[in-house]
Amino acid sequence: MGYKCYIAHNSEGALECYLDKYHDLVIIDNRNNKNFDAEALCRSMRATKASEHSVIVAITKKLPPEKDEPSFLPLLKAGFNRKITENINAHACLNELISLEHGEVRSQLKLRACSALFSALDKVSDAVEITNEDHEIQYWEGTYYTRRKSGDTLGCHCHISPVPGPGGRISHIVTIKNSSHDPTHTERSKETDFTLANGSGILHGIPRRKESLAKIHSMTIEAPITKVINIINAAQESSPITVVQALDKVLEILRTSELYSPYFQTMREDDPMTTDLVGGLVSQKMKKELSTTSQDVNSNSSVKSGHHSHTHIPISPINSLTQVSTNVQKILNTEPSWDFNIIELEVATNKRPLVYLGLKTMARFGVCEFLQTDELTLMNWLALIEANYHAVNPYHNSTHAADVLQASAYFLKCERNKMVLDHADQVACLIAAVIHDVDHPGRSNAFLINERNPLAVLYNDTAVLENHHAALGFQLSWKDDKVSIFKNLNRDEYSSLRENIIDMVLATEMKQHFEHLNKFVNSVNKSTLKMEDTSSMSGNGSPDSMSIMTQLCTPEIRKLIKRMLIKCADVSNPCRQLDLCKIWAIRIAEEYFQQTDDEKQRGLPVVMAVFDRKTCSIPNSQTRFIDVFINDMFDAWDYYCDISELITHLQNNYRYWKEKEEDGIKT
Template sequence: MGCAPSIHVSQSGVIYCRDSDESNSPHQTTTISQGTAATLHGLFIKTDAAETIPSVITYQSRHSRNNSCRDRKENSGGHVRIEAETQTSHTSVKVSSTEECVGPMRLTQEPIQVLLVFAKEDSQSDAFWWACDRAGFRCNIARTPESAVECFLDKHHEIIVIDGRHSRYFEPEAVCRMIRATKPSENTVILAVLPQKFVENSSVSACYNELIQIEHGEVRCQFKLRACNSVFTALEHCQEAVEITSEDHIIQVGHIHVQQCHSLRHRDRRKDSMDARSLSSRGSDAPSLQNRRYSSVARIHSMTIEAPITKVINIINAAQESSPVTVAEALDRVLEILRTTELYSPQLASKEDDPHTNDLVGGLMSVRGSQYLKMLHHSQLAIPVTLNDVPPSIAEMLNDEECWEFNILELEAATHKRPLTYLGLKIFTSFGVCDFLNCSEAMLRSWLQLIEASYHSSNSYHNSTHAADVLHATAYFLRKERVKSSLDQLDEVAALIAATVHDVDHPGRTNSFLCNAGSELAILYNDTAVLESHHAALAFQLTVRDGKSNIFKNIDRNQFRTLRQAIIDMVLATEMTRHFEHVSKFVNSINKPMASINSDCEGQANIRNSPENRLLIKRMLIKCADVANPCRPLELCIEWAGRISEEYFAQTDEEKRQGLPVVMPVFDRNTCSVPKSQISFIDYFITDMFDAWDAFASLPGLMEHLSENYKYWKNLDEMKCKSLRPPPPS
């Protein structure tokens, strides 16, 4: 028996053999077991592959370099002739198992098994083969879909790589489906080598790095999860007493030492694969490969659908291949950032450094609550009253509505807190909204009354006066030449309607408060953009409820759908959790490209008028209109600052009364510095956004007001004044 070669041939033509480090190709390697020289002649194996090679070749492990062997493949009428001869005797060294720690548990993990499904031998398949060798993995190569499935059912491979570069021999998607149809495959990682998504790379180091990422990522993670699950299952079904001991066999609580775990071959893992994280390479040339990340092999299920961020990551991975080490390390950092979920949320300093900014940003941008304690109930909507003809004094006041310095607070007083209806009639008429919607002025008037009655007049800030102020700013921006030339009439109508309804039925509390209080709205909208979703939904509910105020009743169905989508998108854009995303996209998609072709007017127009960029312009427009208070004349800026502060004070008071988490602790009416809060708001949200909007729409007057108002708040802060105005002279 000592002279017999260590070869087994299955009915399907599977060859199990051990390779030699001296050979040049994994397919030309056969190692004979311990013994004297031996020769195997006349072994023929049927194969369906185009190249006359076995349907499955199995590589077991690395072994001693004291031996050499040679194979000779001879083409003989569709058969393979294998002739092997050993020069010296040796003993193959089996790949050792590794030990994994899960807390106090130590588990034995068998070597990873990899299946390569390649119809023909080439440098790419060789690279993966030798990468498995270097990593200490067990590897099979299957030439046909049928042999791949048979081999997988026998070995339960942790990783499968399918050659999807061409469909001459088999369809890679079909192979994937065949394997996925088997029960053991539900958690196997299946990857594909594709002509575009994975640039062919015959570098063993590149393939090795890819496999190591997968092993250290999801394979190891899933092994630990399976181990814990198996232990719990075993304990659940155990009929005997269980002793928990230390390594010294001292009985204790809280430590489990698993001596044997033969069933933990981690063959069952989650069906969906996680993105493998790049880790430092290991092996003989590890130092030269550390901190390098190579091209990721695309998954089979993403062959037809690929997210833009995936394309970006793949481009960066490809660039690392030919980059110096310093550049590769910098790109590593870039990839770490890109893989985070909060790409547009700046990281704040510690809470002690700037509590005002932290509390303000946290209160405005957080949408998640920490507990559900109480249900809030909204009051019934007030019944709209009949609107008489506009009084002359109000009509005269409205003559100035096209000026940025228009005083909305004077209109509020003159209309007895009904400025939205009056201002809305004037602005909607000047933009021809009734003609566009094919509705009468009476219907528009009824709709404006209905919407205004649905705002809470008891709110100090989020009332119909704020809605009128945002409508005024929106109309002002729409009249700017560059904005006007970028949008069509439907966009203008959508913007005016969105501004009118953007805060309808606002309860005077933030999203975070509603989530913490477990309000009906928070539950309805799953703690996500709660108020903004409610404003948009309620606006359409109110509008279509009564034919007398349904301004959409007479427009075409397709036109209504387009208009509705534009309105909803703009209202949702006022939600602050995506503030930095909207601003960043606007700058990078519109401002920077336009600046790069400053003299090309036609090119700039093409940039502005694309559907994607028109969407960004509308979002930016309503966002700036919604928070334009710091850009108003000083007296209006001070009044709005006092109103929003009072609303936040009232929220803090209610949170304390109800025992809810205090979302913005600095807005305590007894200790808050209003100037500091305004400075933080301008620094964090306003300056960059209005700089970008000014660069697009040209708003020098607004920017001058912003600068003067900022100086005002700075002076108050330097005086240690916490109120809206400086103390009177003594």
């Protein structure tokens, strides 16, 4: 019949759809539907201001003749306008729709138009006159002037609303006057007579109506946060003053553009380590103006990033994992375990752990099968990627990439991830781990921005390194047919895989750390916890695992999970066994020391001044990093995928660093 129809099968979907469209007519199935509570859904819709002019209809079951018709009062109290008994006759249902359209729906549309009209009239400062076809005044508002016997003119603001009586004829007139003498109008001489419908009087005045020079049409495209603010505004209208004041504070917070920028109470002048860690890793703004000694920093830059040509594929000494040494093979056999020692593999492979570990790990996950490529192409690709990691970097080298790859693979094998993430997700996670720091210069984003590095210019000071890693990873992957691991994928497969990989690599930027963590906690963990609590309260004992899986398997939730997976893998050093944790702590400190030395030598702003090799306390840097970035994230990750052994290592390592810090040991 030409109606535009939207269908939802649960309360959440229905309410979301309604808040997006604010439909004229809502029909809710009230026939003992197990998926939702019809009355509760109606109340939720009525709680919004826009539902004032929506017609909400309940469909009820057809009862046997011997049963009494139930009262409509409960449905009326819930907010329903009307109920209709189910009917298998299609023509009868169409007649009901036509009746609803020409009855309740059109009436509500007229009321909505009237409401909009009067809202507009309330904002008009000029005189307004509305008449019917017989020129009888239906509405009048403005300033009219009466002339006194003395000849003076008295201005009076007046609002006139006729009141219809029997037969539709106007029987009364309500007039609201607000006298105010306006001497600027005393010279006006033209007078107009206003004859009211019942002839009860004449007004003398000068109506003025400002003509519109242009008709402006504006279309509002609402974002989710706008909907949230609108719902809160609607809730305030019927709330006590204390609730209104609290919601005002909520709205003030929601309207800021820095929703996920945390407020650190620990950032005091006596805690420079925390201040520098947060400032150096989260903020990318310069701390001070460049000094006069660094005006030509580009010409003297010691950081060579954004190469125009990249390393050729090195000649590999292996053709497959069957030809590796016994020692390397023995180390690789422990790859699925969290106790895997990447430093041993680094030594055994002469700082080429990524090729060996990559082949082993990706074979276990069937990456070649998914990509429809052969092992030699994959090995060549891994060799090329590893060649573009800087071995001179103390921390951001191919050993770190291999470590992140192993951690990612370990997380992928947790039971929940095996059920939630599909084969394409697994492959995307592994490839993202391999390329996530490729061509890292051993300097931070803030450093590159401060030195006006070409990469910072290219990416507009936004996620400079992360954008570079993702872009270069794909450039290298298409460099040569011998390394082209994506060449056999069709366009849709490649596009989807590429989108996932880029999203994960960009998620490793620490500036977005708290945003990703908060979204994960609120969208994944809290919703899962709510479902578990609901199951517990309903007496079911254990939660409905299928319901939880259905919720976790949506594309948006899976994206949040993959972001958290690579983020945890990227900074998992404090969760490794103590010997490895200490090695990684020394390496990252040395890389920061080199950056500070470089900044001082070239007169650049010192991004993290506490990382001075002469004064820095490594134990202190580790405890602060764990406090600020690690504890909350791994608590959330542990709740999601149950990785208690990591938490045990984390607690032991924290105690170790704390003891060293309290003993005054810095190195």
